[in-house]
Amino acid sequence: MADFKLTVELLDKRICDVEEGASNIETYREFIHNSERYFDLPKTELDEVLDVDLNRYFNFLCGLWDK
Structure with a gap:
């Protein structure tokens, strides 16, 4: 999701329920x-x-997994 922004309100939602695919x-x-x-x-x-x-940190962690 190119425009996805993680917020505190989304922390307890499952990734598969929020992000398509x-x-x-x-x-x-x-x-x-x-x-x-x-x-x-x-x-x-x-x-x-x-x-x-939070969004910046989430993207940082995602980047670590992509390496």
Whole structure:
């Protein structure tokens, strides 16, 4: 989704329910925390992050998986 922006309100929705064609059944929150564990990053308090920073962090994590 080119225009997709992750927000705090979407954190507990499943990725496959929000993004057309996605097969990931994790919620965005699960994806982020599982990615942090996998890449040995500190856990982020997601409910305290501004939407713009949350979206930037989500894109960063997606980029790590694409490498």
